[in-house]
Amino acid sequence: MTRDVMPYDVVIVGGGPAGLATAIRLKQRAAEAGEELAVCVVEKGSEIGAHILSGAVFEPRALNELIPDWKEKGAPLNTPAVEDNFLFLTEKGSFKLPTPPQMHNHGNYIISLGNLCRWLGQQAEELGVEIYPGFAAAEVLYDDDGAVKGIATGDMGIGRDGEQTANYQPGVELHARQTIFAEGCRGSLSKGLMEKFSLRDGVDPQTYGIGIKELWEIDPAKHKAGKIIHTIGWPVKSDTYGGSFLYHLENNQIVVGYVIGLDYTNPHLSPFEEFQRFKQHPAVRPFFEGGRRIAYGARAINEGGWQSLPKLTFPGGCLIGCAAGFLNVPKIKGSHLAMKSGMLAADAVFDHLTSGADSKEATAYSAAIENSWVAEELKAVRNIRPSFHYGLWAGLAYSAIDTYLFRGKAPWTFRNHADHDKLKKASEAPRIEYPKPDGKISFDRLSSVFLSATNHEEDQPIHLQLKDPSKAIAVNWSLYESPETRYCPAGVYEVLDDPTTGKRLQINAQNCVHCKTCDIKDPTQNINWVVPQGGGGPNYPNM
Structure with missing residues (x-):
């Protein structure tokens, strides 16, 4: 059965803040110029916002530029930030630290980024953008x-055995003069494009963190809309990059999350368990006592910054947002950068398409980034995250010097490293004993995944592919005691006793929340995350 072909001027892969900002800006430019421009957005989630997870304290700088009257149009920015707190935690206590200037949030808003994306999707559709949720971009198409x-x-109705079922429907080809990839952190197609076009040549490896988040409804007496708390220190050791956030939304809701750098070395460490343990701290637990957990999710985030950005353009398209790596780690923010990168890409692509140029590459986008406040912001903080490669105390000391003395203009740039090769062997690292969940403040993985509303059609090929299945036991189990069973926040990976082979890896792909951590952290890069059938995965309501 042949695939239908739908032609567009621009196809955007991903309905997050970057992709939607791009679509809106393209349509704005077309309207200003009196041009017709066919723009399409495909989104693998069941709806716009279904796969969006972020803290999130939102800086509206890019939104102000894109839609200046967003307040009048009802953008869901309802809770201004009113109070910043930065704490260092010990096992039993805490003390307040000066809030770094990058973490001052006056003028920002505590939001659900998923709900903002739903609103941006409405704005895009009103301008004539075609949005197709539930359709996963599974393959990049190339011309002669x-x-x-x-x-x-992706094709729909393919069974676990790889054969067509009675429900088979072939995928659709979306052809475009320019294709813009806004898949988010560690996008599967973006990863392939970087390899094909050597987009990472001459730049540092990207480095990542995993962010795990819960949404709670708490006692009104403990709630203060706009209050922000960040912590460092306990429960992770000083050689592990990690910290938490607690943000008070409206309606007596609070979001709590924990981020751990994926360059950690101890294979016994579990980011999920560290997060659950963190909530039991005496300075944290009281917020949740008497409250109710509403939602749960996890997502990898880029931490490499300026020196890890790839080449952004290639013949026929470009990378934007977190697909490229636009995130300010000291600010703990990326949405404003993602949106601005999309807006600059839209300008470059529109000018390219209307110029009649022979080239298929909108190279002006890279120059626009270089000359924008995106570059200015990221260059200024480029050394802060890699300074923590030397430990917490060295990182804090250097960050203060870089911020207050050099003001981000030090005449050197620290280098980043890949995360997957940092694990020690299991026999060389101390074991970590995690307490059992109490079911009130701390929980297990499976009850957490339930709250993410994750669902996949079970009779489909497993979208977590092992390049060499033998390595699961011969390498991961034998050397590292299968760290994927701990770094996965959704219980996807289990090592079971097998009467024939002794041990075998079971992949519970239906649990996957699409965080991409396994694709990043697997020590031999043996796990390859590809898109499942469209619409599968989490269905985050207000994350």
Whole structure:
């Protein structure tokens, strides 16, 4: 059965803040110029916002530029930030630290980024953008010259055995003059494009963190809308990059999360368990006592910053947002950068398409980034995250010097490293004993995944692929005691006793919340995350 073909001027892969800002800006430019421009957004989640997870304290700088009257149009920015707190935790106590200037949040808003994306989707559709949720971009299409000519959505109705079922429907080819990839952190197609076009040549490896988040409804007496708390220190050791956030939303809701750098070395460490343990701290637990957990999710985040950005353009398209790596780690914010990168890409692509240029590459986008406040912001903080490679205390000391003495203009740039090769062997690292969950403040993985509303059609190929299945036991189990069973926040990976082989790895792909941690942290890069059938995965309501 052949695939249908739908032609567009621009196809955007991903309905997050970057992709939607791009679509809106393209339509704005077309309207200003009196041009017709066919723009399409494909989103693998069941709806816009279903796969969006972020803290999130939102800096509205890019939104102010894109839609200046967003307040009048009802953008869901309802809770201004009113109070910043930065704490260092010991096992039993805490003390307040000066809030770094990058973490001052006056003028920002505590939001659900998923709900903001739903609103941005409405704005895009009102401008004539076609949005197709539930369609996963599974394949990049190339023309005879090797340039990108669009994407194909995944086939539906393929069984676990790889054969077509009675419900089989072929994917659709979306052809475009320019294809913009806004897949988010560690996008599967973006990863392939970086390899094909050597986009990472000459830049540092990207480095990542995993962020795990819960949404709670708490006692009104303990709630203060706009209050922000960040912590460092306990429960992780000083050689592990990690910290927490607690943000008070409206309606007596609070979001709590924990981020751990994926360059950690101890294979016995579990980011999920560290998060659950963190909530039991005496300075944290009282917020949740008598409250109710509403939602749960997890997502990898980029931490490499300026020196880890790839080349952004290639024949037929470009990378934007977290697909490229736009995130300010000291600020703990990336949405404003993602949106601005998309807006600059939209300007470059529109000018390219209307100029009649022979080239298929909108190279002006890279120059626009270099000359924008995006570059200014990221260059200023480029050394802060890598300074923590030397431990917590060295990182804090250097960050203060870099911020207050050099003001981000030090005449050197620290280098980043890949995360997957940092694990010690299990026999060389101390074991970590985690307390059992109490079911009130701390929980297990499976009850948490339930709150993410994750669902996949079970009779489909496993979307977590092992390049060499033998390595699961011969390498991961034998050397590291299968760290994937601990770094996965959704219980996807289990090592079971097998009467024939002794041990075997079971992959519970239906639990996957699409965080991409396994694709990043697997020590031999043996796990390859690809898109499942469209619409599968989490269905986050207000994350």
